[in-house]
Amino acid sequence: MNAIVTGGAGFIGSHLVARLLSLGHSVRIxxxxxxxxxxxxxxxxxxxxxxxxxxxxxxAARINKLITPRFDMVFHLxxxxxxxxxxxxxxLDFNQTIVATFNILQAMRIHGINKIFYTxxxxxYGDRGKTHLTExxxxxxxxxxxGASKLSAEGLISAFCHLFDMQAWILRPANIVGPHxxxxxxxxxxxKLRKDQTRLDILGDGKQTKSYIYVQDVIEAILLILKxxxxxxxxxxxxxxxxxxxxxxxxxxxxxxxxxxIHKTYTGGKIGxxxxxxxxxxxxxxxxxxxxxxxxxxxxxVRATIRALINEAKS
Numbered sequence: 001m002n003a004i005v006t007g008g009a010g011f012i013g014s015h016l017v018a019r020l021l022s023l024g025h026s027v028r029i030x031x032x033x034x035x036x037x038x039x040x041x042x043x044x045x046x047x048x049x050x051x052x053x054x055x056x057x058x059x060a061a062r063i064n065k066l067i068t069p070r071f072d073m074v075f076h077l078x079x080x081x082x083x084x085x086x087x088x089x090x091x092l093d094f095n096q097t098i099v100a101t102f103n104i105l106q107a108m109r110i111h112g113i114n115k116i117f118y119t120x121x122x123x124x125y126g127d128r129g130k131t132h133l134t135e136x137x138x139x140x141x142x143x144x145x146x147g148a149s150k151l152s153a154e155g156l157i158s159a160f161c162h163l164f165d166m167q168a169w170i171l172r173p174a175n176i177v178g179p180h181x182x183x184x185x186x187x188x189x190x191x192k193l194r195k196d197q198t199r200l201d202i203l204g205d206g207k208q209t210k211s212y213i214y215v216q217d218v219i220e221a222i223l224l225i226l227k228x229x230x231x232x233x234x235x236x237x238x239x240x241x242x243x244x245x246x247x248x249x250x251x252x253x254x255x256x257x258x259x260x261x262i263h264k265t266y267t268g269g270k271i272g273x274x275x276x277x278x279x280x281x282x283x284x285x286x287x288x289x290x291x292x293x294x295x296x297x298x299x300x301x302v303r304a305t306i307r308a309l310i311n312e313a314k315s
Contacts, residue, residue, distance in 0.1 A: 001025040002071050006057060006104065007078030009036030011180045012119065012215060016075060019219050021047055030066055032056045035081055040180045057100035060107075067107040073115040075222075076104055079150075082183045083123065084273050086145030097149035098156070105160045114166045117222065120154055122172055122237070122282055123147025132283040135172070135235045144275030158233050167232055169225050171218075174239035174282050177301050178215030179308035185246055186212075186302050189253045190309045199263040200254070203272030206247035206264075210280045211239040214296040214304060221292050228290045239282035244298040246272075252299060256306040 003020060007013040008029030013036065020027050026049040029041075033054060044050055055062050057078055067074065080086065080096045101118075108116065125133045126141040142148040157168045181187045192200060221238050229236070247264070254262055270278040284292075296304065 001073060003073045003075055004028050004030060004067055004071050005075045005077065006030045006100075007036060007076075009033060009038060009040055009052070010077065011035075011040075011081065011178075011182050012176060012218065013075075013077045014040035014180050015178070015215050015219050016077065016222065017041060017050070018044060019223070021049055025049070027051070028053060028066070028071070030055050030057070030063070031078065035182045037180075057103055058095055060103045063103050064107045064110060067104065067111060067113065069111045069113070071111075071113055073117070074104060074108060074113060075117045076101065077119050079119070080146065083144050083146040083275055087274050090145050093145040093149035097146075098152045101153040101156055105156060105166075108166065109160065109164050114164075115168075116157060116166065117169045117226065118153065118157055118171070120150045120170050120172045121147065122174055122239075122280055123277075124151040124154065124172065125280075127277045128281075130279055130281055132281045133237065134283045135237055135286055143277065146275065154235075161232050168234065169222075169229060170233065170235045171222065171225070172235065172237045172282075173218060174211035174213045174280070176215055176218055177212050177305040179305070179312070180215075181305055181309065185249055186253060186305050187309065189250055190257075190306060193253065193257055193259060193262075194313070197259055197262070199265060200250055202246060202250060202264055202266050204246065204267060204269050204276070204278070206245060206250070206266055208246045208270070208272065208276070208278050209243045210277075211243045211282055212249075212298040212301045213238060213240045213294060214301040217294040217296060217301075221287060224290055224292050225287065236287045237282050237284045238287055238292075239284045240294045240296065240298045240301065242298050243281070244302065248299070249302050252302050253306050256303060256310065
């Protein structure tokens with residue numbers, strides 16, 4: 001396979017690129033490097049089957065030149081990675097998710113590329129409390145620009161698939177963690193404690209409860225649904241078997257950093273910021289029926305992530 005990976009130098013993208021190359025595929029990364037880093041791909045920069053293009057997905061003319069007929073598939077992972085940033089600038093998610101996705105789909109249509117994989121997110125479901133969310137859960141009412149833009153992009157992909165004989169695989173993941181992480185609560189706690197080892201400020205009441213999934217488990221899920229799901233638009237949730245609170249994450253980070261007697265402060269309230277969701281329950285039985293099972297629990301995923309961040313800080 002000859003594939004395009006947008007956001008291929010980013011957190012999830014760098015892991016996917018490494019795996020695709022290991023399987024014998026050829027890859028062209030398209031990334032603006034706003035959060036992606038060449039360092040994430042340091043072992044592959046001279047790989048004969050890897051090409052890298054610095055480009056903004058909002059530049060439709062440039063994207064039309066990069067996504068050419070010689071490619072078999074597009075893995076579209078590029079997006080604004082930080083949900084909270086959409087509060088200060090709503091245009092961020094609109095442009096980087098909705099407009100960018102449209103530009104990619106247009107280039108694919110023009111050049112006859114008919115396969116796309118897309119990373120959506122559980123934010124499309126909105127705040128549903130303790131309801132276990134399945135792929136068929138209705139009344140999708142996102143509470144963040146991130147969730148709204150992801151849902152809009154799913155709609156665009158579905159329309160292009162039905163109008164122009166394309167095929168799509170859409171993944172709606174829980175919170176993804178692991179090496180090369182550039183955002184998220186584990187990442188934030190780590191960097192807060194590097195600056196101040198006397199206290200840890202926690203947004204909300206610390207009881208926010210969500211599933212966390214290790215990035216390598218996500219890569220295995222991507223490869224599995226491509227292999228085993230053959231519909232026109234194939235949509236899958238993905239989550240670990242359990243959930244974990246923000247306070248429990250803080251305790252894991254403190255344990256791994258070997259910090260004791262740290263004063264925790266809480267801003268209060270059920271959510272950490274506008275657009276946050278206090279409790280998320282994702283049903284991933286559909287992908288499990290294909291044979292996927294995560295190797296890491298939420299706690300194990302967080303612990304492995306903080307260890308990776310510690311090692312990355314040393315290098």
